[in-house]
Amino acid sequence: MCYADKVSRNQDPFRLKGLQGQAVYLVKGELKLDNPDTSSEIMVGGTEAAMRSLDKRKPAFTGAKAITDVELLRIDEEVLDIMLTWDQLAAPSAAVAKKATEAVDRTDWRTMTGMFAAENLTRGIFATLPSAHIEELLKRFQRVKVSRGQSIIHEGDDGDFYYVIESGRCQVTRQIGGACVELAEIKGGDAFGEEALVANAKRNASVAMKTDGVLLRLAKADFVELLKEPLMHRISMREAQAKVAGGGIWLDVRFAVEYNADKLPGAINIPLNEIRNLFGSLDREKEYIVYCQSGRRSSAAAFLLSQRGYKAHLLEGGFRGSAG
Numbered sequence: 001m002c003y004a005d006k007v008s009r010n011q012d013p014f015r016l017k018g019l020q021g022q023a024v025y026l027v028k029g030e031l032k033l034d035n036p037d038t039s040s041e042i043m044v045g046g047t048e049a050a051m052r053s054l055d056k057r058k059p060a061f062t063g064a065k066a067i068t069d070v071e072l073l074r075i076d077e078e079v080l081d082i083m084l085t086w087d088q089l090a091a092p093s094a095a096v097a098k099k100a101t102e103a104v105d106r107t108d109w110r111t112m113t114g115m116f117a118a119e120n121l122t123r124g125i126f127a128t129l130p131s132a133h134i135e136e137l138l139k140r141f142q143r144v145k146v147s148r149g150q151s152i153i154h155e156g157d158d159g160d161f162y163y164v165i166e167s168g169r170c171q172v173t174r175q176i177g178g179a180c181v182e183l184a185e186i187k188g189g190d191a192f193g194e195e196a197l198v199a200n201a202k203r204n205a206s207v208a209m210k211t212d213g214v215l216l217r218l219a220k221a222d223f224v225e226l227l228k229e230p231l232m233h234r235i236s237m238r239e240a241q242a243k244v245a246g247g248g249i250w251l252d253v254r255f256a257v258e259y260n261a262d263k264l265p266g267a268i269n270i271p272l273n274e275i276r277n278l279f280g281s282l283d284r285e286k287e288y289i290v291y292c293q294s295g296r297r298s299s300a301a302a303f304l305l306s307q308r309g310y311k312a313h314l315l316e317g318g319f320r321g322s323a324g
Helices: 077-090 100-104 118-122 131-140 220-226 237-245 256-262 272-281 296-307 318-322
Strands: 002-007 022-028 030-034 040-044 063-066 070-076 142-146 151-153 161-167 169-176 179-187 206-209 213-219 249-252 287-291 311-315
Touching: 022 077, 070 077, 077 118, 077 131, 077 272, 077 296, 131 213, 131 220, 131 296, 151 161, 161 220, 213 220, 237 249, 237 287, 237 311, 272 296, 287 296, 296 311
Parallel strands: 249 287, 287 311
Antiparallel strands: 002 070, 022 070, 030 040, 030 063, 142 213, 151 206, 161 213, 169 179, 169 206
């Protein structure tokens, strides 16, 4: 999902391709950046300063020139935000990890490379899932041990479950002209049966286990329920500022490096993947206005806080959508 952009010495890396909608990092070389106050600075690839995306610099630079040959890394900002949200919600909390009895039989979702493929998260069946429901979605998967040769779904049957392969391999077949034809072999991390979640369609292929393994399955009814937008208190920037003026607290749920680059005045920082472990440190009498870059991570955090009785409001559109 990333691509390298190599630029020759003395060229402006952003003359033809700007920063709009992308996270851009300097990987190699030296880049001269001009500031609005007419000063300039040199950024060197591989240094701590280069760890921050160029589009997040404050104030934004007004011009750039490659002092040496440089290499930039670009990724679509929306795709990056979606993948960060899933990664943080799929990470096991420290509280759960400490419970050995639970940890032994716990799925590490971050190893499900097929499940978490960018294609699935940005354009596949999970793309329309409200981010506030991601944690609940992962909880509702049932873990089922299966044996070699076991039939999982049959061509022509009604769709009922969506499956992710935690371990083992499956064979996908279809009846063509009276003969059983193997279409594919799928393995750990891959998913199948998605039509059961989005349409009332018959199965268009059969799937059987080629080895012993473990499947994670999600009932169609659960997924349909989770596609509904959760009830949350959404507020505009103007409403949020009024609440902060009255004693409310900005809660930034981005990573610390994002928070340090462009936080709102007086905001506290609790990254989404840590918020479950820090509920007790928040004041239940205070109102929290939760925000992130796009509103995706903050909607999940606001939902989690509201579920536990905190007064949480979601900044509509996130930090990016409310700017200006």
